Amino acid sequence: MISVIVPVYNEEKNLTPINSRLIEILSKLNKEYEIIYIDDCSKDASYGVLRELANSNNRLKIISLSRNFGQTLAVQAGIDNAQGDILVFMDADMQNDPADIPKLLSKIEEGYDVVSGWRRQRKDPFLNKKLPSFIANSLISFLFKTRIHDLGCALKAYKKEVFSNIRLYGEMHRLLPLYAAINGASIAEVEVRHNSRPSGKSHYGWSRLFKVSLDLVTVRFFEGYATKPIYFFGGIGVFFLSLGMLAGIIVIVRKILFQGIWISPLLFTSFLFVLVGMQLILIGLLAEITIRIYYKSANNPTYIIRDKH
Numbered sequence: 001m002i003s004v005i006v007p008v009y010n011e012e013k014n015l016t017p018i019n020s021r022l023i024e025i026l027s028k029l030n031k032e033y034e035i036i037y038i039d040d041c042s043k044d045a046s047y048g049v050l051r052e053l054a055n056s057n058n059r060l061k062i063i064s065l066s067r068n069f070g071q072t073l074a075v076q077a078g079i080d081n082a083q084g085d086i087l088v089f090m091d092a093d094m095q096n097d098p099a100d101i102p103k104l105l106s107k108i109e110e111g112y113d114v115v116s117g118w119r120r121q122r123k124d125p126f127l128n129k130k131l132p133s134f135i136a137n138s139l140i141s142f143l144f145k146t147r148i149h150d151l152g153c154a155l156k157a158y159k160k161e162v163f164s165n166i167r168l169y170g171e172m173h174r175l176l177p178l179y180a181a182i183n184g185a186s187i188a189e190v191e192v193r194h195n196s197r198p199s200g201k202s203h204y205g206w207s208r209l210f211k212v213s214l215d216l217v218t219v220r221f222f223e224g225y226a227t228k229p230i231y232f233f234g235g236i237g238v239f240f241l242s243l244g245m246l247a248g249i250i251v252i253v254r255k256i257l258f259q260g261i262w263i264s265p266l267l268f269t270s271f272l273f274v275l276v277g278m279q280l281i282l283i284g285l286l287a288e289i290t291i292r293i294y295y296k297s298a299n300n301p302t303y304i305i306r307d308k309h
Contacts, residue, residue, distance in 0.1 A: 001032040001033065001034070001084035001085060001086075002029070002031055002032070002033040002034075002084045002086050002087075002088060002105070002187075003033070003035075003036060003078075003082035003083060003086070004022060004026065004033065004034070004036065004089075004090065004101070005036045005075060005079065005082060005088065005089050005094050006018070006035065006036065006037050006038070006078075006089075006207070007038050007040060007072075007074040007075055007078070007092070008038060008042060008046050008050065008092045009039075009040045009041075009046070009068070009074075009075075010043055010044045011042070011044075011046055011093060012042070012044045012045045012048075012227075013179060014092055014093055015046060015049045015053065016049065017094060018092055018094055019035070019053050019060070019146070021097075021098045021099075022035055022098045023035075023057070023059075023148050024098075025098040025099055025101055029102065032084075033059060033084070034060075034061055034082070034083060034191075035059060035097060036063065036078045036081060036082060037050050037053075037054075037058075037060065037061070037062050037063070038065065038075070038077050039062065039063065039064045039065065040065050040068050040070070040071065040072040040074045041064070041065050041068040047062075050062045058301050059265070060280060063078070063081060063283050065077065068237075068275075071173050072168050072172050072173040072174075073168065073169070075168060075173045075294055076167070076168040076169075077167070079160075080160055085158065085159065085160050085161075086105065086108055086157060086158070086159060087157070087159075087163075088101055088104065088105075088155075088156070088157045088162055089156045089157075089279070090154055090156075091154040091155075094195060095194055095195050095196070096117070096154055096192070096195075097192065097193040097194075100117065100155060100190075100193055101155075103190050103192070104117065104156070104157035104190060105157060107157070107160065107190055108157050111187070112186050112188040113159050113180065113186045114156065114157070114158050114162060114180050114181075114186070114187045115156065115157045115158075115186070115187075115189070115190060116148055116151065116153060116156050116177055116187065116188070116190075117153040117156060117189075117190065117191075118148075118150045118151065118153060118192060119193075120149075120191050121193075122152075148177060148187065148189055149189065150179060150189075151174070151178070153192065154177075155192050158175070158190065162180050162183070162185050165183050166180065166183065173209075175179070179222075180262065182222060194268065196197070227291060229240050229284055229287035229288055229291055230284040230285060230287065230288045231284075232284065233281065233283045233284030234285075236279050237278065237279070237281035237283075237284060238277065239277070240273045240276045240280065241273070241277025243273045243277075244270045244271070244273030244274035244276075244277055245270070247267075247269050247273060251264065251266055
């Protein structure tokens with residue numbers, strides 16, 4: 001079964017055409033499907049439109065959140081209520097073309113766990129949409145050595161089993177394929193069409209680049225240090241501690257051999273670096289204790305088994 005998950009926020013004019021297009025495409029697949037719309041407490045008439053659409057089609061499932069929780073938690077609500085073994089995510093703004101869904105499903109059938117859309121010919125303004133996206137994707141490629149060209153494309157397909165070890169929070173929906181890759185998921189990318197937004201207002205811009213940059217730090221940490229935070233904090237701590245000790249040795253040598261002075265900016269710099277280094281090492285130890293308590297109390301495995309024979 002295929003579950004199409006569509007987060008909605010102030011898209012009342014786009015819902016009827018996107019729903020008609022989805023039903024047209026999905027009906028041709030000869031597979032069971034459902035369409036899940038998650039209304040993230042829209043301020044317009046989106047929820048009313050969705051209710052009317054659902055009344056005429058029992059394949060539609062409408063979820064209305066009590067307040068605006070953001071797209072990540074809206075996506076998580078869709079995952080929690082999905083019955084399909086393949087989940088397809090897309091936006092409700094008509095910029096994603098449902099006609100590309102069969103291409104994503106075809107790649108899933110080849111054995112991939114995640115298939116991401118690539119908007120090679122984007123129909124967006126350059127300055128406030130294309131440029132921030134290019135910078136963000138370049139950062140991702142540099143940090144994670146990934147070949148995904150367009151991680152920001154909302155049109156993606158996942159095997160539901162990918163989410164057995166992933167729980168979304170914060171702004172994780174932007175970098176979801178990276179979290180999946182950390183857990184060993186195989187990822188493919190296919191070119192998809194991209195349309196100009198027919199109505200409504202875009203919710204993204206330069207502010208998204210700032211958020212993505214912070215999210216990348218989080219993902220990079222979890223990729224390499226989720227089970228051994230002492231290596232991260234301790235490594236930086238040892239670096240500062242070494243600098244502080246080196247500065248202290250220079251002060252001592254300068255005083256003994258060159259009749260220098262004890263009280264100097266270099267001495268205070270030495271004390272500062274040693275103090276910072278010790279604090280970072282202690283933070284690493286506390287993080288190590290916290291991680292071990294987390295895995296033990298929550299009974300979460302520190303590894304993931306793909307298959308058994």
